[in-house]
Amino acid sequence: MLAGLLGGLAFLFSGCSVFSSPQNTFAPAGEVAHDQRWLFMLTMWFAIPIMLFVELGLLVMMIVFRKRRGHEALPKQVHGNNALELGWTIAPALLLMAFVPFVVGGIVELGNTPKDAVVVEVNAFRFGWYFGYLAPDGTLVEGDPSSVSDPGPGLYIPLGKKVELRLHSADVIHSFWVPKLAGKTDVMPGRTNHMWLKGDRLGDYAGQCAEFCGLSHSLMRFHVKVVTQEEYDRYIQCLVTGEGCDEFSGLSVRAAGD
């Protein structure tokens, strides 16, 4: 029954229209977001039965043990039960400990940047983003910045490749978040944070700043475009030489809302 419930939940989140969103964490398009959803659902296997037990337990007790008219006898005075109480101290503790390997494993996996990753420089400022790439000759080339009204060219990443993001902030704390590809990492001023992600499906994925950064925080949106290796190479070529950019220019004027 539980499996059905959880499966139904996952289905609803990915299928039904009120449950669909370009930023839906339940419709992952990359390895990191996929693993994160899996781990969240794993937690639900533990959390939902306990929730049902408590909520239904309370409801049943309210009905069964309610004071009835003409029923004046007082209940037996139970002061406690050490064995029972030790049980519900130790059992949840052991159950919870079962999560530790997943937690630590996940932290280490996401914390260690893959060695063969494509490196991208992410720059955040109030209120926009721009992205820098390594050209074949090792120099840094940068795309145009986004702004509150212009979504900019977005971040291009090659399909199926692990991409290391180096996060830099020019002013206050921001947070880089593309829900369908990976959970967020804060972009701190004065230090470089790292994260990695991988796009497993071609597409255009919405992201936005997830750390409150002032007046137009809500409008600090951006896009990540998962493209084929060839298209990625052509984009880098466009940034380096300024040629062949026509196929990319149309994208930058698309509304941020799609």
Add this chain to the structure above:
Amino acid sequence: MAATSIPKRMSFPQAMREARAAGATYQGIWSWLTTVDHKRIGVMYGAAAFFFFVVGGIEALLIRIQLTAPEQSFLNPDQYNRIFTMHGTTMVFLVVMPMGAAFFNLLVPLMIGARDVAFPRMNAFSFWVFLGGGILLNTSFFTGGNIFAGELGAPDGGWFGYAPLTLKAYSGGHGIDYWVIGLQILGIASLAGAFNFIVTILNMRAPGMTLFRMPVFVWMTLVTSFLLIFAIPVISVALFQLTFDRAFGANFFNVSAGGTPLLWQHMFWLFGHPEVYILILPAMGIVSEILPVFSKKPLFGYPFVVFSGVAIGFMSWGVWAHHMYTTGLGSVANSAFGISTILIAVPTGIKIFNWMATMFAGTLNLKTPFYFSVGFIAMFTIGGLTGVTHSIVPSDYQQQDTYYIVAHFHQVLFGGAIFALFGGAYYWFPKFTGKLMNETLGMINFWLIFIGFNLTFQPMMVAGLMGMPRRIHTYPSDYGWEFWNAMATVGAFTIALGVLVFMVNFVLSLRKGEASGDDPWDARTLEWTIPSPPPAYNFAEIPHVHSLDDFWHKKYTEDSEGRPVPLPAGASDTAHANGHGDGHGIHLPSPSIMPMIAALGFPIIGLGLVYVNDTHQVWSWLGGGSLYLLMRPLIAVGAAIMVVGLYGWAFEPATEE
């Protein structure tokens, strides 16, 4: 007589004596301003906190109206940021914390069989400092220019005030200054209250009331007070640093000068996480009092409930960085704080199971306080379980800073703390007024709030999982969030209606509620042994305590099967003797205006500090007139007032001869 007497000039000491005499009459406004009676201070704490609850609630409704549909411009981004900052700040520091203080004040001395708190005037001081700080904080709304044109001056950095966003370079104006100074002042109030309750609980218990005969609520007060005295200094230091950065150009958080923004986060959450338990432990205490009374059974596993509360207190110091998983702390720190966060679920779980076991096989008296307490368990459990999902660090990277988090902590702080506080209000109302609150209105109140709560916050959980971040003033129309946001807005107004019903019920019951008698619920703790409302001196005769739930055992004995058998009236001579004496010969501390005068100094000093670098316009209204003042001297004026208050306080006799 009064008409014929010619008023004479009195000497100052004479005037003070007359004022104290007037205060001691328990009538008129003067008696409230000078009161040192813990019950009256509790009432004032409760009234002020409820006022701020309404203010914070209106802010919440404004936020909900703005977010009802996508791309709305009911509020502009600037107004939105200021209003959500004040909503969070108000609800934490001006509502739930002082509501806790209100219940401590009203109940702790009564529950431990004392005539007042250990330091009655410091208690009054604590309240007036709180009120001054709260008013100062909210004054900021009026300082942004023309408020009638919607120009607000309130802080705009979020209730967590993350540096460097809160530095002068990114948040000009004085909103953040009001926030920093306001919180600093509120911290003083909390510290004064916390020390007072620790000394009261440790030193002033009635004979025979050992620590393990104390009601759980008193235990939770003790734990909360200890958390306060260790947590408040941490945020005080952080606030001083921010003040120095903003006012005097220090560089604690200024990155370009080598400062570290993460320092603020560590300090803030090292305070902020114990703070979460400061907010919830009093609520757990209230529920632990209500459930046994309405189940007609003792609390299941009293030592487990007490020790798990103490364990939560200790463990709350080891989980602060779970607010910072995404800041790049590194794998070791994230793992350690992930595991400690997993573990803090254990003592919380113990409490939930023990409360359920208390209800099990009881005779459940389904009255409003009980409904709110069960609602507390039901909602707090969801809050706790969603809390466990935050300890799963890798998947929390997705949920951090989304509406899932907003839903989670409202589940804990509204579904938890506020539910329990409503329950407590219904439960103890008869004790302090001698009247019962109306049950029908109580049920309407509960169901409106319960349904409204679920309509508001469960959809937020979905919106968060669907990728909606926190603290955004608007969102695009095709992101799939509008259905959930519209639902949340409907829920928020349902809650507001519920709060309105509570206010109506409170006023109606106060005016013509059914008489309650001394012990309407057949309760277990000492406050129910004395008349309702209690006399100024609480206990005519200090009770002698022989067991946990002493009052119950004076009313009932147990047969061989463990079922309670009522003792014949009068069998226990102390059961009804307590508090019914005439109170002659009891020395109570005299009323004093001095704590209020001393407290008045703080907001004045604060105003001077907010404008310490300003020599120009500080106020304008209606787009026309302006007020130009040099504000810095206010620091000296406030300090002088405080010294006068403290001097008078020190030299005034504590009791009349």
